[in-house]
Amino acid sequence: MSNHKAGFKEKGVKLLKKIYKLASSVKLAVWLLFLLALLGALGTSGVIPQGGAAAQYSERLGKVGDLIIALGLDNYYRSIPFRGLFLLLLVNLVLCGASRTKVGFLDYFANGKANFSLGVLEREDAVRALRATGFSVSVGSDSAVFRRRWGFLGFPLVHIAPVLIILGALIGSEAGYIGTKIITVGDIALTFLDWSVEEERELPFVVHVKDRVTTFYQGKLRLSGLKNDGSTGAEFTAEVGRITPIPDTPYSLLVEEYNPETNDMRYFIKDGASTKGPYSKGIEKDAPLLIRPLAYKGFEVRQVVALVDLYPSEGKEDVTSAEISVNAPLDYGPYRIFLTAWGEDEEGAPYVGFQVTRDPGERLVWIGSIFLLIGIFVLIFFKGGWARWADGELKVKGSRSLIENLRCSFSKEEKSL
Incomplete structure (x- = not known):
């Protein structure tokens, strides 16, 4: 009996050694990478439609559609096969790198x-x-x-690195968050659209959009002057920042800034050595002429900034006032908020669009x-x-x-x- 147990134990040890040898082999790592690349190509090719309702897959593909839903292939990169291969690759890299480390x-x-x-x-x-x-x-x-003693740490670092990268990617995909929201200036947002489930999801903070400030690369304007007697003067062209004579008048015009979003400008009128202004739409009392923009050229968007207040959902005890611009996202706790869209709605109200992300695996x-x-x-x-x-x-x-x-x-x- 003891010999039988010893033989059984020896076979078990040999089997474990074979499994370990296979699991820690470079050949397995190559095959796993190949399969991941193949699955990635299938995911991006659109062979399997993404993001549909479960009933749609069942109606169109029958049992194959049911299998797609069961494996999560309707959300390809979060599916069981794709994540499973990543997990196997992680285990393989740990075992491969353990001995070299x-x-x-x-x-x-x-x-x-x-x-x-x-x-x-x-x-x-x-x-x-x-x-x-x-x-x-x-x-x-x-x-x-x-x-050069430090040279011996090269292999440990190189073998530990991919393990950390893949582990961070897995954590980020599983526990991470990506959401979007369109918010009208002056309004607040309590929820964001969660991309993973395509549903509104409440976040632990509130976003209040106070204002949106857009600056432009200045260009040229086609203008006309409205005289005090109600007559309209000749049209003329002016550049922002340059003094331009106003036709058929003793005056000259200096346009300091023009905003194509509001079709408004800030300008001064010069009469010899004296300068009057600044004027803008609705603030033109005592202006010798009312200058109106007819058309413009240039004025591409230079920067868009959203002025926001953020505070915890529980209350406004700890309000954070901040600016979020296109190339400068805001870090708020574990979340990062990007400005991704802006414009006006059908009623002309300005809005901004935010993307909110949380990636707990980013540091890894x-x-x-x-x-x-x-x-x-x-x-x-x-x-x-x-x-x-x-x-x-x-x-x-x-x-x-x-x-x-x-x-x-x-x-x-x-x-x-």
């Missing part, structure tokens, strides 16, 4: 396996050869010596990316090495080029004896 840390402390050894008769000769290849060592030192992705860049840099520019004396031999670990240089240095030492 362990070796890297062991070598950092000179406890790894040497790839070169040589019997040394004279310690001083070994010291000179090691110094010639870049090792920091003293004659009387019995401890391990190193050459950034850390993983930084680890990857540092690891690659270390592997390219820092060829690490260690050496230690053990049992009358000099044991060394390093790159192939380092070992060859060390061999050459020892050969020179032997010839000089």
Whole structure:
């Protein structure tokens, strides 16, 4: 009975070793990446319609449609197959990188396996050869010596990095949030449209849009002047920021700013050495002429800024006043708010559109990316090495080029004896 149990245990151990060998193989990583790329191509090609109702899939595709819904393929990149492959890739990378990471840390402390050894008769000769290849060592030192020790951390960093990146991506896709909302200036928003479920979702904060400020690259204007007697003067062209004579009058015009959204401008009228103004629509008392824009050229949008107040849903105790512009999103707690749209509704009321995101895995992705860049840099520019004396031999670990240089240095030492 004991022999039977021992044999069964041995078979179990062998099976686990085979599973581990397969799960930690580079070949499996390549296949998983291939399958992910294939599924990604199918997802973007539109072969499987996205975002439809469950009943639509059943009516059009029958049992295949039911299977699509069951696997979540109607929302492709959040589906069970796609996320499952990502999870398998994450496990594979952890197992693949575990051994290389362990070796890297062991070598950092000179406890790894040497790839070169040589019997040394004279310690001083070994010291000179090691110094010639870049090792920091003293004659009387019995401890391990190193050459660019940080180079051994390149492999751990490179193997840890993709694990962090994929883990961050999985966390972000599972626990993250993307929502949008159109808010009229002066109104507040309590909910946003959650893209993942296509339903309104209440957020833990309130957004109050106080105003929207749009600035433009200034251009040219076609203008006319309305005289005090009610007659309209000749049309003329003016550039923003330049003094322009007004035809058939003793006056000149300086347009300081024009807003094509409101068809209003801020202008001054010069009469010889005196300047009157500023004037704008509705604020033109005592103006010698009323200047009206007829057409414009240029005036492309330069910047759009939404002036907002944000506060927790529970109350207004902690109000945050901020600006959100096209190229400057606002970070509010774990959320990031982007300005993505603006315009006027059918009644002419100005509005802005926001996209709200929350990505709890973003920091892991950034850390993983930084680890990857540092690891690659270390592997390219820092060829690490260690050496230690053990049992009358000099044991060394390093790159192939380092070992060859060390061999050459020892050969020179032997010839000089």
